[in-house]
Amino acid sequence: MKIAHISDLHVNLDIRDTNLPETEAALDFILDKGVDHIVLTGDLADNGELEALETLREMFRRRDLLDRDRLTVVIGNHDIFGGVQNIEEIFDFPEKCRAVDFEEKVRAFHRMFIETYEGAEYARDDNPYPFAKRVGDVLFVAFNTVARYSSTGNPFASNGVIDDDQRELAAALLERFGGEADTRIVLTHHHFKKMKVVSRRWMQLMWENVENRTMKMRKRKKAARMFKERGVDFVMHGHVHDSEIYKWKELDISNAGASIKNGKSDTLRVNILDLAKKEIDASIEKISFKKQRKKLSA
Numbered sequence: 581m582k583i584a585h586i587s588d589l590h591v592n593l594d595i596r597d598t599n600l601p602e603t604e605a606a607l608d609f610i611l612d613k614g615v616d617h618i619v620l621t622g623d624l625a626d627n628g629e630l631e632a633l634e635t636l637r638e639m640f641r642r643r644d645l646l647d648r649d650r651l652t653v654v655i656g657n658h659d660i661f662g663g664v665q666n667i668e669e670i671f672d673f674p675e676k677c678r679a680v681d682f683e684e685k686v687r688a689f690h691r692m693f694i695e696t697y698e699g700a701e702y703a704r705d706d707n708p709y710p711f712a713k714r715v716g717d718v719l720f721v722a723f724n725t726v727a728r729y730s731s732t733g734n735p736f737a738s739n740g741v742i743d744d745d746q747r748e749l750a751a752a753l754l755e756r757f758g759g760e761a762d763t764r765i766v767l768t769h770h771h772f773k774k775m776k777v778v779s780r781r782w783m784q785l786m787w788e789n790v791e792n793r794t795m796k797m798r799k800r801k802k803a804a805r806m807f808k809e810r811g812v813d814f815v816m817h818g819h820v821h822d823s824e825i826y827k828w829k830e831l832d833i834s835n836a837g838a839s840i841k842n843g844k845s846d847t848l849r850v851n852i853l854d855l856a857k858k859e860i861d862a863s864i865e866k867i868s869f870k871k872q873r874k875k876l877s878a
């Protein structure tokens with residue numbers, strides 16, 4: 581089985597650079613390769629808007645991807661809180677975050693891609709996360725790692741956490757269903773090791789520097805211990821706009837955060853996990869991408 585991992589699409593319908601053509605090109609590349617399953621680890625929408633998710637839903641539907649065997653999706657911080665779109669918005673951002681109904685945003689995201697969760701095992705009745713989903717010989721265990729907004733502890737709503745409840749519930753899911761699967765893969769939005777900023781544009785660079793200082797994944801060491809104890813074979817995440825296959829605390833990890841946003845307008849990246857061999861073969865494929873530029877009429 582081959583799994584393609586992409587992340588951080590940041591689709592935004594309010595600005596000209598919507599990331600939609602890039603996402604379509606990445607999906608078409610993956611489908612042309614004959615990959616069996618696609619994993620999307622969050623930040624599908626840039627600014628938490630349902631319209632962006634609806635547009636993606638339609639894009640998936642046209643490619644027969646609204647199917648539990650073809651696609652697995654988890655939520656990211658931008659899907660709930662959005663982000664600062666310009667310098668003026670820095671001052672309005674706390675108000676915007678306070679107004680967000682966190683639970684409703686999570687449920688709405690889940691409803692949007694509901695076909696892809698068919699047959700998933702949920703740990704709780706009132707919250708879709710964590711969940712376990714079996715695809716072929718693989719068991720995916722997915723978390724919502726988005727931390728709640730806090731003016732002191734999480735002022736940019738970009739931090740992550742695997743809280744004790746989610747960790748224990750996910751451990752029970754791995755205990756119950758992990759043994760029957762050949763491969764156990766954990767899906768999170770947030771990252772495990774600190775990574776470098778890749779953006780070149782100064783606005784983005786400045787914002788990402790701010791975000792980097794407030795981009796933490798709390799309780800990740802406890803989570804990593806649990807993953808090792810429960811025989812997790814791979815972790816997939818996004819959030820940091822870099823694409824890398826790395827090891828952290830003896831865990832094999834795929835970060836696909838630079839699938840679309842990687843500081844280069846002519847390159848996309850897709851992480852591929854090939855499970856056919858005894859050891860999982862993970863690689864990053866670069867796709868050249870030429871954006872069709874609209875001619876400005878006078």
Ligand SMILES: [Fe+2]
Nearest residue numbers: 623656657819
């Ligand atoms: Fe993120």
